[in-house]
Amino acid sequence: MAENRRVLLVARPQGMLRAEDFSIAVEPLPALADGQFLVRNHYASLDPAMRGWMDDVPSYLPPIPLGATVRAGTIGVVVESRTLDYPVGQWVGGLNGLEDYSVGAEGGTTRKFDASRLAKVTNYLSILGGVGLTAYFGFLEECQPQPGQTLLVSGAAGAVGSLVGQLGKLHGCRVIGIAGGAAKCAKLIDRYGFDAAIDYRGKDVAALSAAIRAAAPDGVDMVFENVGSDILDAALLNLRRNARVALCGLISEYNSEQRIGARNLWSLIVHHAQIRGVLATEFLPRFPEAREQLEAWLTEGKLTIDEHIEEGLENAYPAFMRLFDGSNQGKMILKIA
Amino acid sequence: MAENRRVLLVARPQGMLRAEDFSIAVEPLPALADGQFLVRNHYASLDPAMRGWMDDVPSYLPPIPLGATVRAGTIGVVVESRTLDYPVGQWVGGLNGLEDYSVGAEGGTTRKFDASRLAKVTNYLSILGGVGLTAYFGFLEECQPQPGQTLLVSGAAGAVGSLVGQLGKLHGCRVIGIAGGAAKCAKLIDRYGFDAAIDYRGKDVAALSAAIRAAAPDGVDMVFENVGSDILDAALLNLRRNARVALCGLISEYNSEQRIGARNLWSLIVHHAQIRGVLATEFLPRFPEAREQLEAWLTEGKLTIDEHIEEGLENAYPAFMRLFDGSNQGKMILKIA
Incomplete structure (x- = not known):
């Protein structure tokens, strides 16, 4: 008989996340009420935003309660159903949790999708998921790109950063990326088509600022910031008039x-510039438009998305931590089954 | 024979401004070329922005060169002229310097104004000058006020802050001010019509944040920030969705x-909020519109502006430093003659 493993948050992290902040519960499969369906989760998205949900601070989503399953975007297949809307065998995606099985309901937020249209089913968690939507709305809405302008992207080899750089090129911008190490910097140019790459390692704010200035002598019109602190400070030293920092x-x-x-x-102040927070969920009604456009660009070969897949719910913690030490090579995804 | 005293910047300030960073030169009056005119300066505006011009960093205006007159907005009367456009006796204002006499030229940036229209000629340096224009464009353009929304103003008893709070009330907003000390807080409510006042003295970020939360339990839609660091950090902890920080x-x-x-x-990020720099000069073509509106509100008794006038070029340094210890009681103006 199948069991449901769930990754629980059992302690509020203080600073660095520890393995002991999590535990795995093993339970019988949940029973379904009328209108509900059971999803066998196959993949979960691991995103930096999840770290914020673990803190007990007011945010756009409530904190994950202590003792509850760690919230995550997942995709899977309906394996049992008490609603005609979600038949057995249907692929679905939603904001569920790091668990083998999730229960969905008619009228809930779990969405059906046509897996046969995708090159890889995991694309639904990368370019068509939070990563793609964040890059799309964050760049287009908060950077307001104009052809010929210069875009600086930090965390540029990451899932969102690499997409934003490519979106910049598609919109006729000159694109500079900041990443850690020579290999990632080479990848920015060779694989993602950035115009220039800066290795932040071993550089303080002054050295980073000088490197940005060398790549963009007239300053930058747009910054897409994923990192903060020294890297953001160096970017701020190179703003042009009316610059937009997403x-x-x-x-x-x-x-x-x-x-x-x-x-x-x-x-x-002196450059009449702005910093604006990126929050894709503000554009929920436009998600279909964005997914259609991103899928078209992907199909036409205009966007490259890398996925880094680790296996096993028991490896959720080390896989998640790769986001923070930079050892992931693309959108971090956990294969559950 | 009249002489021209000029306050010179003789050293780049390191951190706290010192009296020794300045000296006073005494020189003969400058000779005029065709098309030029000589202005006897009567009042100079002392503004925090001048501190930025003393540093050797790229900005919206070039740094004040070492050995040059300290740049300042001034008003005065034409006392000698070699252009029909600027007759002797005409009141003019412009971005000149802390000096007895300035030379203007046809086609330059020094503007004529009708002193007889003003209740006090110094209004040209306060509500109709940089202070008024900064409050007007900073609030209307960067805060985008909506009736019924909540506005938080820091440095609220200062010249710009007190005007912004009044503009907030004129636009149907609920207005909370932060200032230093009970007297200034009482003034916010009694004299400028703020709805609530918070004394920042003796409060850390957590205590400030709690005080803001008590005055605005649902958070603030707009912040007009003059101070930074702890006060800005506390404001950021109380943002509503789509908040605008000017x-x-x-x-x-x-x-x-x-x-x-x-x-x-x-x-x-979590509130999809923004911080945008305030720079009135970005709206130069709209200065006449703003001056007309501000003058109308002043005449109708809808705005109160306080001016703090200190006398004597030789007192420029201590008068300027009042801006930083908060001992000024309104727009800081230096009477030159």
Whole structure:
């Protein structure tokens, strides 16, 4: 008889996330009520945003309660159903959790999708999921790109960053990426088509700023920021008039008790520039439009998305931590079954 | 025979501004070329922005060169002229310097104005000058106020802050001010019509945030920020969805070598909020519209502007420093003659 394993959050993380903050519960499969269906989860999306949901602070989603399953975007197949709307065998995706099985309901947020249209079913968690939607709305809405302008992307070899750089090129922008190490920098140019790459390793704010200045002598019109602190401070030193900084993430400080944020905010004043938070869910009604466009670009070979798949619910913690040490090679996905 | 005294910047300030960073030169009156005119300066505007012009960093205006007159907005009367456009006796205002006499030229940026229309000629340096224009465009353009929304103003008893709070009330907003000390807080409510006042003295970020939360339990839609660091961090902890932070100044760090900026930038992400720099000069073509509106509100008694006038070019340094210790009681103006 099948069992349901669930990854639970059992302690509020203090600074660096520890393996002991999680445990795995093993339980019988849940019983279904009328209108419900049971999903066998096959893949889960591992995203930096999940780190924020583990803290007990007000946010766009409630904190994950202690003792509850870790919230995550998942895809899977309906294996039992008490609603005609979600027949057995149907692929579905939704914001569920790190668990073998999830229960969905008619009228809930779990969506059906046509897996046969996708090159790989996991694309639904990468380019057609939060990563693609965040890159799409974060770049188009918060950066307001204009052809010929210069875009700086930090965390550029990451899932969102690499897509944003490619979107920049599709919109006629000059694109500079910041990443850690020579291999990632080469990948930015060779695989994702960036115009220039900067290795942040071993550079303080002044050296980073000088490297940006060398790549963009007239400054940058747009910044897509995933990292924060030193890297954001260096970007702020290179803004052009009316620059737009899309603040998508601050991964440098998610596992730290010390927050730095940005120290060079004066630059926003003298360049009449702005920082705006990126939150894809603000554009929920436009998700179908975005998915259609992203899928078209993918099919036409205009976008490259890399996926890094680790296996096994028991490996959720080390796989998640790869997002913070930068050892992932693309969108981080956990294969559950 | 009249002489021209000029306040010179003789050293680049390191952190806290010192009296020794300035000296006074005494020189013969400058000779005029065709098309030029000589202005006897009567009043100079002392503004926090001048501190930024003293640093050797790229900005919207070039740094004040070492050995040059300290740049300042001034008003005065034409006392000698070699152009029919600027007759002797005409009141003019412009971005000149802390000096007894300035030379203007046809086609330059020094503007004539009708002093007889003003209740006090110094209004041209306060509500109709940079202070009024900064409050007007910073609030209307960067905060995008909507009736019924909540506005938080820091540095609220200052010249710009007190005007912004009044503009907020004129636009149907609920207005909360942050200032230093009970007297200033009482003034916010009694004289400027704020709905609530918070004394920042003796409060850390958590206590400030709790005080803001008490005054605005549902958070704030707009922040007009003049101070930065702890006060901005506390404001960021109380943002509502789609909040707009107009960043007008960071006076807490202008005389410090350590910059803090803002540490709670994550709040911009989770609330889809923004910080935008305030720079009135971006709206130069609309200055006449703004001056007309501000003058109308002043005449109708809908705006109160306080001016704090100190006398004597030789007192420029201590008068300027009042902006940073908060001992000024309104727009800081230096009477030259």
